[in-house]
Amino acid sequence: MSVHILMYPYPTAGHIIPLLDLAHKLLHLPRPAAAAVAVTVVVTPENLHLLDPFLASSSSLQPLVLPSPEPPRRPTHRRGASSPPSAPSASSTSLLSRWFESHPSPPCAVVSDFFLGWTHRFARDRGVPRVVFSPSGAFALSVTFALWRDLPRSDEGSTVSFARLPNRPGFPWSHLPQVYRIYEAGDPEMERYREDAIGNIESWGIVVNSFDGLERAYLDHLRKDLGHDRVWAVGPILPAEGDSSAGPVNRGGPSSVSASEVLTWLDACPGGSVVYVCFGSRAVLNQRQMDELAAGLERSRVRFILCARQSSRGGHVAASDIGAVPEDFEAQVAGRGLVIRGWAPQVPILRHRAVGTFLTHCGWNSTLEGLSAGAVMLTWPMGAEQFVNAKLLVDELGVGIRVGEGLEKIPKAEELARVLAESLRGDLPQRVRAKEISGTAQDAINGGSSDKDLSDFMRCVDEQRKSKMHTF
Template identity: 55%
Template sequence: MSTPGVHIVVYPYPTAGHIIPILDLTQRLLTRGLTVTVLVTTNNLPLLDPYISSHPSSLNHLVLPAPDIAPPQQNRFLANMRALRDLHYPILLQWFQSHSSPPVAILSDFFLGWTHHLACELGVPRLVFSPSGAFGMSVAFSMCRDPPKNDDPENIDFLVSLPRIPSSPVYPWWQVPQQYRVGVEGDPDWEFYKKNMLANTASWGLVFNSFTELERVYFDHLKREVGHDRVWAVGPVLPPDDGDLEQPANRGGAISVPCHEVMSWLESRPVNSVVYVCFGSHAVLNSKQMDVVAAALEVSGVQFIMCVGEPAGQQQHASDDHGVIPGGFEDRVDGRGLVIKGWAPQVAILRHRAVGAFLTHCGWNSVLEGIAAGVVMLTWPMGAEQFTNSRLLVEQLGVGIPVGGGRQNIPESTELARLLGISVGGGRPERVRAKELSDAALTAGRGGSSHQALDEIAKLLADYRK
């Protein structure tokens, strides 16, 4: 369907892992005839380039100043959330009110809950975009409404139960995201975070980069939680799998190795024989974790591609322990291992028939990319909602093999090597289930539940404008 003339604002949280999926969603809205203005800070402007070139007349952007967070900050994440609101709210209010054809709705990231209040002041609907899944959002809402408490603060294995959520998940204290462990009633940062997240439940609609068949029970739960049915699963929002490597390769930034070189390396490998190893754009392995991963890859004998992230500037501290690839490792695995330092063409790699397994930190973008590609997932969550995502993959979807957890549960290299070995090839029940979910993801986007949800959103926005 097409809805020409409907103008909306898209406001990502300004980090790559949040910007990329909301831009992929924007692409789908543009194909339905909407006009979109993306709000972006200068340093993230290059991420827009491939989308602008595809939709030069209907995709606009407004450059906003980036907040200046002076170190040291006890919690830079919360400080950044507050600074974005303080800096951008008055700018956006004035921009909307002076615009000759103001947008009819705001679609903004779930870390920008304060835009609900901006939308109310402007008299337009606000749609929440969640780059995380419905299970992860269910946990976040529960922990904001009823913050977890540790009756034995010295015990990091103290169990926290969430009985209101389907499957009643129980977490050891060390797996509870940091903001809930350190949050204190009355603390301004914690109170801001809590109100910011709960504003999402009061917003007009929620849009998830997920698909109904993946998390149906949690979508039903969230509809009960917010009291309406304007909760949509529109994912996976990924570049089309049409054989064109250019779009997935350029998605998210400049890659450090040309995509065609990586694809050529994979072409000579048998089907499902390669393990792809990547812990995301933010998680940087410490020395022990890196040594275990490298040793396991070396002794396992498996073919692999390993993406090694560089610590971002804001994450570097003198006390941080950043692991480095052991000396001589690349020479010792030459011929069966490819090491990529920096950004990798992850979607293109996972889609290649030679890749059979994915050792991942379980960030939601990686989870969806792995599911869409139909690979077995070796799960090693590091923080945030990643422990919840790992549970979904292992316990509920049956496509994951747990290998570790953060810094508290680092596997022995021999055990990790064994798991790497059994994850590739045929015969694993996880591989059968992965193929089923991959087919379901494809169907959802090609005329199925996610396609229909996007049509419904576009129609409702057009009707709202009238």
């Protein structure tokens, strides 16, 4: 009898893809490290295409298509973006329940995104363990748990300190996740999010897309804080080099430049001479940010790839102020600059020998991809947990250089040009440290700590299945 796992990602590419990569790793665990594994992935119709390369590589992975969630309401009492939907519609819940109850071999565990705290109750009611999948790191997860459990409040100009966390970090109020800041204490919507966060804290276990050599202090903190050892660091969860079965090149959406064209362009560049600039799958620059960025790239004289989003889904920029690449920009940087509009093949780009620096919004997927490639990280966080990740990169790991902070600190073109050029130096301390961490990342997923945690996770799930102990 196989170990059947239901995986429920939050329905955006940045959350779906790492969970699919995790499924791919579980399905290809060596025997007898794991019993036979089957995975069902909940997916919405518009995201079904993301499963195509994974479905082609394994018959043990199947989709469960549910309707898209209702759009979140936009708070009116505070300025800010809409908050992420966490609860599904009643029809989706009913369909999921009927599927679960009628399946000839129902799942023995639910692995779901940390935005979906309600699935803890869903799994508990069916007598199976729920495991939180955190697409963020252990540092950000520790901050999130402390926020929603303790509910600290502050003013815009004040700092919130986390005295119980390692290194006692503190953050300006504006650097905390917006979904926490936009609600007043006691707001019913805030209480719903807190209930989901507590569901994450109370869940049976947590799988973190990180590795011991990167965040050991925060992983140990989570184990102590939660009162159990069921915290598995299994990252970096990335496709292996040369592994086409997981679709490492075509992983997101349409692009103005094919992956082969991008890699051919990079092939013509000297080693470590290119700055890659990308702000993730959701963040979009406003016009002022874009103008300074473009001017800085032009004046720096460095080779670069710029991934420019053309629509805003992340909520940080009003639709009327989406930053367009200046009309004459590409002509001015011809020969040393490549502009990609749409999805960029980020993992192959960062792994290419020509890329030495990554200017990033510090989303966790991008953070791990940059660290794994040994790139110097220029940080420009925009929201969510990105300010936490930037602090980790700059202050704790020593691989990052601060460039900007959302709309608050937009770098001037002259200073940005200087930092871009400086970041490509081969003897830069951040580069030396980045190469060290890259080696540690590779060790973790080549028989090291992350591989051991992944095998231990499957062993624990299988033991729970066999014991039929319904104490979750």
